[in-house]
Amino acid sequence: MKIGVYVCRAGGEADDGVNYESVVHYAANLPQVEVVRSMGVMPKLDPEALADEIAAEGLERIVIGGDSPGFFKPAFTRAMALAGREPDEVRLASFRAYGVGGDPATDRAKAIVACAVYGVPFTLAAQPKDTKWNAAALVIGGGIAGIQAALEIADGGKRVYLVERTGTIGGHMAMFDKTFPTLDCAACILTPKMVAVGQHEMIDLLTYSEVESVTGVPGAYKATILRHARRVDEAACVACGVCSDVCPVRVPSEFDAGIAERKAIYIPFPQAVPNAYLVDEASCTYVQTNGQKCGACRKKCPKGCIDLDGHGDVMQVEVGSVIVATGYETLDAARLDRYGYGVHPNVLTALEFERLTNASGPTGGRIVTKTLKHNKRKKVDEWVFDRDGAPPKSVAIIHCVGSRDSNYNAYCSRVCCMYSLKFAHLVREKLPEAECYEFYIDMRAFGKGYEAFFERIAEEGTVIVRGRSASVTEHDGQMYVKGEDILSDSVLEFPVDMVLLAVGLVPAERSDELAAMLGVPRDADGWFTEADYNGDPTGTQRGGVYVAGVCQGPKDIPDTVAQASAVAAKVLEGAITGRGLQSLGSLTLTDIEARAKSLVSVS
Amino acid sequence: MAIRANPKLIEELEPYGAEDVMKCYHCGNCSAVCPFSADPYVFPRKPMRYLQMGLEDKLKGQLDPWLCYYCGECSDQCPREAEPGETMMSLRRWLTSKYDWTGISRLFYRSWRWELGAIVLVAILTAIGFTLFGMSQGSIAHYDGPDAFLPSASIHIFDWVLAGVLLTFLLSNAARMWWFTMGRDKDLPTTLGSYITSAWMLPAHFFTQVRYSKCEHKRSWATHLALMLSYVTMLVLIMFFLTRMASGPEIDWSVHVAGYFATAGLLLGTALFLRNRVKRSSAQYRHSHESDWIFLVLILIVATTGILQHILHRSGLDVAANVAYIVHLSLVVPMLALEVPFSKWSHLAYRPLAMYLAQVRATALARARSGEATALRPGAERTQAHAA
Ligand SMILES: Cc1cc2nc3c(=O)[nH]c(=O)nc-3n(C[C@H](O)[C@H](O)[C@H](O)COP(=O)(O)OP(=O)(O)OC[C@H]3O[C@@H](n4cnc5c(N)ncnc54)[C@H](O)[C@@H]3O)c2cc1C
Ligand code: SF4
Ligand code: SF4
Ligand code: SF4
Ligand code: SF4
Numbered sequence: 003m004k005i006g007v008y009v010c011r012a013g014g015e016a017d018d019g020v021n022y023e024s025v026v027h028y029a030a031n032l033p034q035v036e037v038v039r040s041m042g043v044m045p046k047l048d049p050e051a052l053a054d055e056i057a058a059e060g061l062e063r064i065v066i067g068g069d070s071p072g073f074f075k076p077a078f079t080r081a082m083a084l085a086g087r088e089p090d091e092v093r094l095a096s097f098r099a100y101g102v103g104g105d106p107a108t109d110r111a112k113a114i115v116a117c118a119v120y121g122v123p124f125t126l127a128a129q130p131k132d133t134k135w136n137a138a139a140l141v142i143g144g145g146i147a148g149i150q151a152a153l154e155i156a157d158g159g160k161r162v163y164l165v166e167r168t169g170t171i172g173g174h175m176a177m178f179d180k181t182f183p184t185l186d187c188a189a190c191i192l193t194p195k196m197v198a199v200g201q202h203e204m205i206d207l208l209t210y211s212e213v214e215s216v217t218g219v220p221g222a223y224k225a226t227i228l229r230h231a232r233r234v235d236e237a238a239c240v241a242c243g244v245c246s247d248v249c250p251v252r253v254p255s256e257f258d259a260g261i262a263e264r265k266a267i268y269i270p271f272p273q274a275v276p277n278a279y280l281v282d283e284a285s286c287t288y289v290q291t292n293g294q295k296c297g298a299c300r301k302k303c304p305k306g307c308i309d310l311d312g313h314g315d316v317m318q319v320e321v322g323s324v325i326v327a328t329g330y331e332t333l334d335a336a337r338l339d340r341y342g343y344g345v346h347p348n349v350l351t352a353l354e355f356e357r358l359t360n361a362s363g364p365t366g367g368r369i370v371t372k373t374l375k376h377n378k379r380k381k382v383d384e385w386v387f388d389r390d391g392a393p394p395k396s397v398a399i400i401h402c403v404g405s406r407d408s409n410y411n412a413y414c415s416r417v418c419c420m421y422s423l424k425f426a427h428l429v430r431e432k433l434p435e436a437e438c439y440e441f442y443i444d445m446r447a448f449g450k451g452y453e454a455f456f457e458r459i460a461e462e463g464t465v466i467v468r469g470r471s472a473s474v475t476e477h478d479g480q481m482y483v484k485g486e487d488i489l490s491d492s493v494l495e496f497p498v499d500m501v502l503l504a505v506g507l508v509p510a511e512r513s514d515e516l517a518a519m520l521g522v523p524r525d526a527d528g529w530f531t532e533a534d535y536n537g538d539p540t541g542t543q544r545g546g547v548y549v550a551g552v553c554q555g556p557k558d559i560p561d562t563v564a565q566a567s568a569v570a571a572k573v574l575e576g577a578i579t580g581r582g583l584q585s586l587g588s589l590t591l592t593d594i595e596a597r598a599k600s601l602v603s604v605s
Numbered sequence: 606m607a608i609r610a611n612p613k614l615i616e617e618l619e620p621y622g623a624e625d626v627m628k629c630y631h632c633g634n635c636s637a638v639c640p641f642s643a644d645p646y647v648f649p650r651k652p653m654r655y656l657q658m659g660l661e662d663k664l665k666g667q668l669d670p671w672l673c674y675y676c677g678e679c680s681d682q683c684p685r686e687a688e689p690g691e692t693m694m695s696l697r698r699w700l701t702s703k704y705d706w707t708g709i710s711r712l713f714y715r716s717w718r719w720e721l722g723a724i725v726l727v728a729i730l731t732a733i734g735f736t737l738f739g740m741s742q743g744s745i746a747h748y749d750g751p752d753a754f755l756p757s758a759s760i761h762i763f764d765w766v767l768a769g770v771l772l773t774f775l776l777s778n779a780a781r782m783w784w785f786t787m788g789r790d791k792d793l794p795t796t797l798g799s800y801i802t803s804a805w806m807l808p809a810h811f812f813t814q815v816r817y818s819k820c821e822h823k824r825s826w827a828t829h830l831a832l833m834l835s836y837v838t839m840l841v842l843i844m845f846f847l848t849r850m851a852s853g854p855e856i857d858w859s860v861h862v863a864g865y866f867a868t869a870g871l872l873l874g875t876a877l878f879l880r881n882r883v884k885r886s887s888a889q890y891r892h893s894h895e896s897d898w899i900f901l902v903l904i905l906i907v908a909t910t911g912i913l914q915h916i917l918h919r920s921g922l923d924v925a926a927n928v929a930y931i932v933h934l935s936l937v938v939p940m941l942a943l944e945v946p947f948s949k950w951s952h953l954a955y956r957p958l959a960m961y962l963a964q965v966r967a968t969a970l971a972r973a974r975s976g977e978a979t980a981l982r983p984g985a986e987r988t989q990a991h992a993a
Contacts, residue, residue, distance in 0.1 A: 443630060
């Protein structure tokens with residue numbers, strides 16, 4: 003049989019890591035291949051010219067290789083028909099469908115082309131060897147995604163090591179008061195799950211820890227986990243808070259998004275799991291002075307569980323699967339200087355507002371503007387939140403801050419439209435007298451019940467202005483938001499007392515290091531790349547490594563939980579059968595070639 | 606009345622320089638940051654929208670593009686790289702070609718080959734004409750005096766004829782501009798009174814370009830003003846004082862002082878703009894249409910040949926001076942006869958005219974609106990009350 007191989011690319015810039023030239027050379031040396039053509043990016047194909055070539059060379063089978071060869075199939079099918087050949091003999095060698103990307107990409111692409119040339123389905127030839135599968139799983143990140151996945155795997159009876167960077171699990175969801183669109187109390191959903199994780203006999207909860215390295219093969223990974231020095235005995239601490247009361251150090255609280263302070267010995271929030279205090283070595287006077295000063299907390303602790311000289315620890319675990327659930331961070335609003343974040347005191351980020359409106363926040367959930375107060379320690383006047391501050395008379399919410407913007411993040415962050423509507427509801431509910439303006443470009447209310455939620459907020463009296471506002475300015479102590487209302491073609495300046503910035507989502511800090519460690523690629527925006535967008539949204543390039551939650555791409559809580567559950571099912575599948583489906587990527591080119599040949603000779 | 610959409614409008618705009626209009630997703634950022642966008646002329650987003658929808662007729666009646674000075678602010682802040690500033694610039698080119706009834710402008714803007722070809726042709730014809738004229742009545746060895754090759758009195762008459770031709774085209778095109786933007790709109794309650802009371806704006810804007818100074822980058826405004834004033838000074842000198850300029854050999858300082866300043870302004874202004882365009886120093890210089898280059902290079906050459914003939918004449922090298930003069934004139938003629946009515950230069954007339962008409966129109970609109978109830982959304986009303 004005479005075969006022609008045509009390599010056509012659909013994605014020009016998209017870096018799939020394939021060395022196309024090398025694939026073309028490889029294809030030229032495959033048996034029966036008469037013609038190999040490298041057609042470049044998005045070639046304009048002329049079926050008649052192709053038909054001439056097919057006829058001239060006597061080709062009987064066409065293999066189209068490339069990232070998405072399906073694009074080009076119609077032209078070749080027609081060419082085959084025009085040349086009087088069997089149109090069904092157009093075979094696709096799709097690199098994308100088999101998750102090419104990452105290190106062995108070129109070899110994988112070659113294997114895919116080889117299988118198409120031999121006429122053997124790639125999945126059949128690349129059938130992985132059975133490996134013995136370790137049933138235990140490592141979960142990295144203790145947000146709602148990590149919690150959900152950990153609980154389901156543990157409930158299935160398998161061991162889980164849950165590694166969380168901060169002192170508590172819960173992630174961002176723990177900071178919220180209500181969740182859209184149901185306006186359920188976030189804590190009511192999350193807290194029981196957190197407690198369950200803390201108490202589960204099959205979950206080893208490793209907070210204040212990070213994964214340092216992962217080695218091994220799918221089904222048998224070895225992970226080294228660095229446990230930072232907590233300096234408080236997690237098991238003994240009863241969270242009485244005496245230590246914190248005497249601690250003289252005050253620093254911004256991460257959990258309160260910086261709008262309130264915590265001590266150097268602290269618990270992120272009262273319902274934290276594990277429910278134990280920890281010492282922040284970066285701000286603790288004792289640690290910073292090498293034990294020369296302070297140490298006040300240690301003297302007061304009724305349990306004697308504070309070890310200010312404690313040090314970190316390194317531990318090793320063996321697992322079969324790894325789940326990445328590292329979530330996100332929000333974009334630094336100060337980068338968009340036109341909104342004056344950091345300049346005008348009452349311009350707040352979304353997370354700051356979540357804490358402000360939260361009953362457990364610094365104002366007990368009252369929405370107030372900042373008050374100028376004298377800080378005696380620093381001897382400066384500071385704008386701070388105070389329970390008795392003046393409530394804002396009008397609040398503006400600006401959508402798409404740093405999202406869908408080629409100067410920052412080109413993508414849509416997907417949750418900010420809805421959380422902005424949630425904010426509008428909270429403002430109008432708590433301050434019925436206040437005006438609330440929402441400035442948006444497109445209202446992305448795509449989920450179940452979301453459109454109804456949008457309509458409800460509009461009916462509640464929030465003024466929803468179509469047009470993202472351009473700037474926040476201040477004259478004579480009054481802030482103004484300026485923007486075009488594109489539905490009335492007018493540029494308006496709204497006087498407001500508080501501005502909420504719907505900042506977009508960006509991958510968690512140091513995701514790049516984690517990706518390199520695990521051998522899992524990330525996309526151009528920094529999100530972890532799934533194995534296949536449609537067919538395998540939880541798997542990755544690397545066998546036994548899965549992604550769940552926002553680390554794979556912006557999504558809301560319901561989608562996060564669904565993805566986490568899906569991952570748990572995958573992990574349990576490997577654990578139950580005792581042999582996981584090894585990643586296709588772990589087979590070598592020679593293996594696949596040999597197998598493909600043997601399959602051809604059989605048929 | 607039904608509005609007819611032209612689905613090919615965006616494609617038609619492409620040769621005029623608008624390339625990224627489709628990228629716009631109407632966030633309204635540009636209209637809010639533009640220092641000139643204010644009720645009732647809110648732009649550049651609205652023209653972007655009209656373009657996307659193919660509303661050719663509406664666009665033809667818009668004054669908005671002329672109210673933009675291309676400060677580049679909108680393009681810098683556009684989240685989609687839709688280049689709204691460049692779109693406004695292309696719309697000005699497109700409008701110029703729509704105002705022009707001869708079709709020459711359209712030809713020039715769509716093909717630089719035509720523009721350049723026409724300039725070269727007119728230049729050659731002029732050169733031949735003046736050479737024959739000179740030889741028929743004077744001697745190339747004399748620059749001035751009774752036997753002058755190109756006596757200033759004759760050139761003066763020629764200048765006035767040229768001005769007449771130029772004005773005919775420009776004024777008829779300006780009249781069409783008025784018709785498209787004001788005249789044909791029967792519902793617009795303009796009054797003769799408002800045309801008269803706003804008339805001061807025409808010279809005011811022409812000579813000061815105060816609006817331009819509202820841009821954040823004051824340098825562009827200053828350079829532009831200097832270039833324009835130098836150009837106008839030169840024009841006045843040539844139209845009214847040519848005989849005194851050309852007489853020699855001693856220098857008539859009363860006119861030459863102005864002449865020297867204007868020349869310096871022309872050289873410096875064009876050099877600065879050329880540098881910005883070559884370096885693409887900021888948003889407004891990132892994209893250069895061929896007509897922009899032709900415009901600047903032509904002024905530069907005209908200015909230098911002007912200086913050259915002046916120096917040669919004053920140094921007593923009459924033959925060389927006459928040759929330089931011929932070259933100079935053969936470029937001045939296409940510059941005045943082609944560039945002013947049909948290409949980039951025409952904005953000299955259209956922009957101040959647009960500002961004047963915009964004022965008249967705004968007055969009329971305000972009158973129309975005060976009659977009927979304002980159709981603003983409740984929210985906007987509330988905020989305006991708030992602001993009050
Ligand atoms: C202001 C705001 C309001 C929102 N409101 C809603 C809402 O009302 N309803 C809704 O459905 N969605 C809402 N969302 C979206 C919601 O926050 C996310 O869908 C959800 O939190 C995603 O959970 P996650 O576990 O993937 O990520 P996260 O909550 O970010 O959790 C990730 C966890 O991983 C940890 N981590 C990160 N890197 C590492 C590492 N290298 N090693 C160990 N641990 C690591 C982090 O410390 C964190 O605890 C909102 C988002 C924002 C910004
Ligand atoms: S005083 Fe001791 S027991 Fe109490 S919270 Fe602090 S560390 Fe825990
Ligand atoms: S979800 Fe809404 S606010 Fe957020 S980026 Fe997308 S469109 Fe903008
Ligand atoms: S800023 Fe850009 S995207 Fe937004 S309306 Fe203007 S041109 Fe369109
Ligand atoms: S370039 Fe400047 S003047 Fe022109 S529309 Fe944009 S912001 Fe306005």
